[in-house]
Amino acid sequence: MATSEETKKKPLWLSMEENLLELGSQDLAGPNLEISIQKIAGELDNAGYNVSGDGGNMLELRWAINDMREVGRPFLKDFNAAIAVLKLEDVADPYLATNKLIEDMGQTWPKLKGSARRPVVIASVEQARLDLLVANAKGMSGDQGIRYLIDEKVASEVITVALEITEEKLKEVNAEMEKELAEKERVTTLLSAVEGKTDQEKVKHLFENNVSEKLIIEMAKVDQGAIDGAKKAMEAELKEKQRLEEEAAAKKKEEAAGPSLDKISPEELLEHIEAIREIMEFSDKENEIRTMCEQSSLPKSLVDIAVSDPDKFDELEKQAEG
Secondary structure: OOOOHHHHHOOHHHHHHHHHOOOOHHHHOOOHHHHHHHHHHHHHHHOOOOOOOOHHHHHHHHHHHHHHHHHOOOHHHHHHHHHHOOOHHHHOOHHHHHHHHHHHHHOOOHHHHOOOOHHHHHHHHHHHHHHHHHHHHHOOOOOHHHHHHHHOOOOHHHHHHHHOOOHHHHHHHHHHHHHHHHHHHHHHHHHHOOOOOOHHHHHHHHHHOOOOHHHHHHHHOOOHHHHHHHHHHHHHHHHHHHHHHHHHHHHHHHHHHOOOHHHOOHHHHHHHHHHHHHHHHHOOOHHHHHHHHHHOOOOHHHHHHHHHOOOHHHHHHHHHHO
């Protein structure tokens, strides 16, 4: 019975085939044959398998050697060669690839069709696919390789080791991709609202909802000409929108500044000057005076006088009092 960690994971038949791979034709000729059988059995015993003391296992070893002698080469030579020539398109579906490989090789090696050997074939095909994916990823620039492996559902721990990146970097790229996916879902919803509309109307709708040109082209399935056409059609509308925004900003700024000096009634003027004088008793620093006056909603026209020519308040008070 196998006892080591390695032999617990690897089936006996595969360990036998690995040992047979090291044999040459001279090892299987004449008296060397039995010597080779005993030597391999002993090596398997040492590896944790019970071969020499188990009649069934010993018989399986002899059958494997007979198969090798009949074909003229070790099974693993054919198997490893078949795995080595696989391309990514061949292993897109590992289970279909496994079926094909077993069917093809089973003509020469019938025992490969047995259910006991199928898990090893599947594992080898899946590993070949992973190796091909990693090779592709390593040839990509920037974060594209990381994105590629994430899209291919490669395990996180495999990505970090294969591409020699930190877990933090992987999390960062994952977050970016999730953000992009959320944006695409938003755009899909926006497009559903203009289904059946012209390309120009679709582009205009997406522009109005702050979708990037790149994503518009990708998801609305339009070309750069449609983008440029929509921009031109929206030009006048955008200019008017900008004018209204600037006008609103100016009005807001004017309202925040308060009325000009000539628009303040005598009664309000006296109240404002008194309030400013009280503030100036707390501080003589311009920025502090302006801040407190702004918090009290006092007119900027009077605040400017307070920090530049406070003596003028006496004159203004006399005018206001008549």
